[in-house]
Amino acid sequence: MFKGKLIVFSAPSGAGKTTIVKHLLEQKELNLAFSVSATSRPKRGAEVEGKDYYFLSTEAFKSQIEAEAFLEWEEVYKDNFYGTLNSEVARIWAVGKHVIFDIDVAGGLHIKNKFPDQTLSVFIKPPSIDALKIRLKKRKTESDDKINMRISKASEELSKARLFDCNIENVILENAQREAYQTVLNFIKP
Numbered sequence: 001m002f003k004g005k006l007i008v009f010s011a012p013s014g015a016g017k018t019t020i021v022k023h024l025l026e027q028k029e030l031n032l033a034f035s036v037s038a039t040s041r042p043k044r045g046a047e048v049e050g051k052d053y054y055f056l057s058t059e060a061f062k063s064q065i066e067a068e069a070f071l072e073w074e075e076v077y078k079d080n081f082y083g084t085l086n087s088e089v090a091r092i093w094a095v096g097k098h099v100i101f102d103i104d105v106a107g108g109l110h111i112k113n114k115f116p117d118q119t120l121s122v123f124i125k126p127p128s129i130d131a132l133k134i135r136l137k138k139r140k141t142e143s144d145d146k147i148n149m150r151i152s153k154a155s156e157e158l159s160k161a162r163l164f165d166c167n168i169e170n171v172i173l174e175n176a177q178r179e180a181y182q183t184v185l186n187f188i189k190p
């Protein structure tokens with residue numbers, strides 16, 4: 001079976017990693033496919049089952065943990081589980097593509113430690129915690145409580161940035177996208 005690369009993008013919530021990952025997925029020559037995670041959190045806005053996430057009940061999520069179906073999983077926020085299914089990586093490799101992940105810092109480091117040579121781990125840095133707050137408020141998808149929870153986690157996550165292969169600062173989106181593209185291209189080159 002084709003064994004592609006694992007490209008992990010991690011960042012505090014609101015740092016812009018999802019936008020950067022979407023941009024990379026549009027660059028066909030990179031041959032990337034998005035790893036759709038499983039989560040026990042409720043569906044948000046226009047999210048689509050099987051495209052943005054596999055939405056599971058907490059019970060179903062826990063039984064997948066029991067069954068050792070996950071490559072990695074985390075309780076990212078209290079009672080909100082997120083994880084990468086082994087079957088997702090197998091599905092993507094089966095079609096001959098590299099896997100790109102948009103996952104939290106702990107999950108990203110987990111994958112890097114498990115497959116050190118096959119994995120490129122990239123940390124997207126927000127310009128500042130204040131900038132994060134503004135982005136999360138603008139997004140209007142979470143309550144103030146949830147925003148505060150994400151901000152307090154962000155400070156902790158920022159302290160782990162140095163453990164990643166590469167840090168990209170997202171001050172000007174186009175520049176961050178260009179840097180991300182070049183970094184991924186260099187990594188997947190045979």
Ligand code: 5GP
Nearest residue numbers: 013037073074076082083084102103104107
């Ligand atoms: P959101 O609720 O905003 O979609 O995601 C919250 C956080 O969970 C984000 O940092 C996102 O990257 C992370 N996340 C999404 N999927 C996974 C996963 O499969 N594993 C881990 N560890 N984190 C994930």
